[in-house]
Amino acid sequence: MKIVVTGATGFIANAIVERLLSEGHQVYVVVRPQTNVSKLLAQIELFTDTGNTTLLNDFFQDIKPDGVLHLASLVLVNHTLEEIEPLIISNILFSTRLLEASVNAKVKWFINTGTFWQNYNNEEYNPVNLYAATKQAFEDIAKYYYETNKINFVTIKLNDTFGSNDTRSKIFNLWGRAIANQENLGMSPGEQVIDISYIDNITDAYMMLLKLLRDDDNSTYAGEVYAINANERMTLKELSKVYEEVTHTTVDITWGGREYRDREVMVPWNKGKPVPGWKQNISLHDAISTVMNKGK
Amino acid sequence: MKIVVTGATGFIANAIVERLLSEGHQVYVVVRPQTNVSKLLAQIELFTDTGNTTLLNDFFQDIKPDGVLHLASLVLVNHTLEEIEPLIISNILFSTRLLEASVNAKVKWFINTGTFWQNYNNEEYNPVNLYAATKQAFEDIAKYYYETNKINFVTIKLNDTFGSNDTRSKIFNLWGRAIANQENLGMSPGEQVIDISYIDNITDAYMMLLKLLRDDDNSTYAGEVYAINANERMTLKELSKVYEEVTHTTVDITWGGREYRDREVMVPWNKGKPVPGWKQNISLHDAISTVMNKGK
Numbered sequence: 001m002k003i004v005v006t007g008a009t010g011f012i013a014n015a016i017v018e019r020l021l022s023e024g025h026q027v028y029v030v031v032r033p034q035t036n037v038s039k040l041l042a043q044i045e046l047f048t049d050t051g052n053t054t055l056l057n058d059f060f061q062d063i064k065p066d067g068v069l070h071l072a073s074l075v076l077v078n079h080t081l082e083e084i085e086p087l088i089i090s091n092i093l094f095s096t097r098l099l100e101a102s103v104n105a106k107v108k109w110f111i112n113t114g115t116f117w118q119n120y121n122n123e124e125y126n127p128v129n130l131y132a133a134t135k136q137a138f139e140d141i142a143k144y145y146y147e148t149n150k151i152n153f154v155t156i157k158l159n160d161t162f163g164s165n166d167t168r169s170k171i172f173n174l175w176g177r178a179i180a181n182q183e184n185l186g187m188s189p190g191e192q193v194i195d196i197s198y199i200d201n202i203t204d205a206y207m208m209l210l211k212l213l214r215d216d217d218n219s220t221y222a223g224e225v226y227a228i229n230a231n232e233r234m235t236l237k238e239l240s241k242v243y244e245e246v247t248h249t250t251v252d253i254t255w256g257g258r259e260y261r262d263r264e265v266m267v268p269w270n271k272g273k274p275v276p277g278w279k280q281n282i283s284l285h286d287a288i289s290t291v292m293n294k295g296k
Numbered sequence: 297m298k299i300v301v302t303g304a305t306g307f308i309a310n311a312i313v314e315r316l317l318s319e320g321h322q323v324y325v326v327v328r329p330q331t332n333v334s335k336l337l338a339q340i341e342l343f344t345d346t347g348n349t350t351l352l353n354d355f356f357q358d359i360k361p362d363g364v365l366h367l368a369s370l371v372l373v374n375h376t377l378e379e380i381e382p383l384i385i386s387n388i389l390f391s392t393r394l395l396e397a398s399v400n401a402k403v404k405w406f407i408n409t410g411t412f413w414q415n416y417n418n419e420e421y422n423p424v425n426l427y428a429a430t431k432q433a434f435e436d437i438a439k440y441y442y443e444t445n446k447i448n449f450v451t452i453k454l455n456d457t458f459g460s461n462d463t464r465s466k467i468f469n470l471w472g473r474a475i476a477n478q479e480n481l482g483m484s485p486g487e488q489v490i491d492i493s494y495i496d497n498i499t500d501a502y503m504m505l506l507k508l509l510r511d512d513d514n515s516t517y518a519g520e521v522y523a524i525n526a527n528e529r530m531t532l533k534e535l536s537k538v539y540e541e542v543t544h545t546t547v548d549i550t551w552g553g554r555e556y557r558d559r560e561v562m563v564p565w566n567k568g569k570p571v572p573g574w575k576q577n578i579s580l581h582d583a584i585s586t587v588m589n590k591g592k
Contacts, residue, residue: 051381053377053378053380053381054377054378057377081349081350081353081396082349082350084349084389084392084393084396085347085349085389085393088384088388088389088392089389092384092388092433093380093381093384093385096380096384096426097380097381100377100380120443125436125439126439126443127436127439127440127443129440130392130437130440132440133436133437133439133440134437136436136437136439137388137433137434137436137437138433140421140423140429140432140433140436141426141429141430141432141433143421143422143423143429143432144423144425144426144428144429147416147422147423148559263444
């Protein structure tokens with residue numbers, strides 16, 4: 001299939017692109033002018049989006065993709081006055097332009113990426129932050145497109161993620177660094193439940209959904225929202241114990257050394273549906289073990 | 297009260313501003329650099345928004361408004377590729393910047409304006425067009441603000457509207473012109489139900505809501521959505537008969553001379569709640585009569 005991917009220089013989309021290429025798909029990525037594309041594989045075709053919708057539309061008309069995997073996003077836990085515009089431009093305007101170009105080119109399916117932060121307090125919709133609100137806003141805009149066009153528009157919602165080659169400042173990297181530097185780490189009281197998924201399990205879900213949508217000629221799934229939950233959900237404190245056990249290390253943490261953040265998610269969303277047919281293949285224990293060994 | 301109004305050069309906000317001034321409120325309007333402000337009354341204070349959120353925020357900090365009446369909108373029945381960006385900039389980005397400035401200045405209430413087009417087929421949410429989808433998207437974003445701040449954010453949804461000084465190309469103007477020019481008018485088959493409200497009834501609803509929100513210290517109404525429905529709902533064909541009866545004229549219409557538009561609303565939304573305490577004071581019959589006599 002000809003597949004357009006956005007966010008391909010990011011951790012998750014990058015892993016998905018590798019999987020797509022290994023399965024023989026033709027991958028096109030849409031990037032921004034300022035994106036550093038030096039790490040992208042040679043067999044990928046690039047389109048640089050300058051914000052001109054006609055040019056983006058022409059690109060889709062030229063290649064006539066089968067589907068779109070939309071993972072590009074500006075992620076901000078908190079926003080400043082100046083960040084409102086880039087948040088809306090990246091997460092709503094760009095997404096809408098991409099979907100418009102998709103329906104005009106009669107793209108069959110479009111996988112969008114959402115976040116558990118759209119479901120604060122396990123509610124149907126309650127955004128943790130403005131970033132999560134922009135994600136919900138785009139889902140509502142998408143409804144216009146799949147109500148008026150035949151396109152299988154589906155959202156996969158992600159929560160915490162990890163894997164090798166993950167350079168983001170996430171929990172395992174934080175602990176790894178604290179151990180390496182023999183530092184004490186002041187953390188929150190640690191009673192929040194963590195739902196963290198390993199990258200290979202996530203790419204499994206995207207690949208499974210992509211096949212489901214490819215084989216569906218009636219846009220049966222349009223508007224569906226799926227969640228990727230980990231089998232193992234535990235508090236941050238408990239997670240640190242698993243981490244220490246698997247890596248045979250001890251992390252020097254002062255629990256309660258800092259406060260919970262404003263609107264800290266104590267219980268991540270657990271009311272989402274899994275991608276049909278998907279199950280978590282790799283356990284948290286094995287995944288941590290793999291990532292830590294690779295890292296050395 | 298100090299009240300910020302947007303869209304003040306438009307038909308509805310203009311009428312509301314006149315009412316606010318007549319009741320002694322201090323009115324500030326936010327306009328764009330390209331807005332023709334020559335018709336705005338002298339006692340109104342202007343802020344020209346160039347898109348800089350810090351300046352908009354400073355303006356709110358300076359005046360510390362009691363409330364905001366947000367009626368500015370880019371209304372498009374259909375959109376072109378090039379209109380996606382202005383739609384999102386006007387209806388989502390500007391609205392978000394306005395609401396951000398409002399919560400930062402501890403504004404007590406914010407009345408937003410939506411459209412029945414968000415409720416195609418009388419559904420909870422199904423946008424007739426991209427314009428309606430941007431309205432829904434802003435409501436999603438607003439939820440972030442009223443969940444995290446004490447602000448009485450309420451939406452009034454409007455459908456068709458009319459009144460004196462209405463220069464928009466709407467149904468009564470269309471019929472008036474056809475009579476004046478002795479033209480035959482090709483129209484759709486005319487079986488769609490029309491729900492059209494007179495401007496004075498609409499301003500009543502805004503004034504009533506504004507008082508309700510002013511007197512509520514607990515943001516009780518945050519997230520509420522109200523609808524302004526006309527008491528008289530009838531098909532377009534029936535409406536033409538009422539019009540002819542009131543104006544003692546005959547409109548030369550060829551029903552079915554053109555097709556229904558794509559996603560024509562056959563039954564406008566009728567599941568909305570009215571503004572608490574509001575009722576339609578002026579009948580459709582009397583309103584048409586008033587407008588037509590004024591127009592002569």
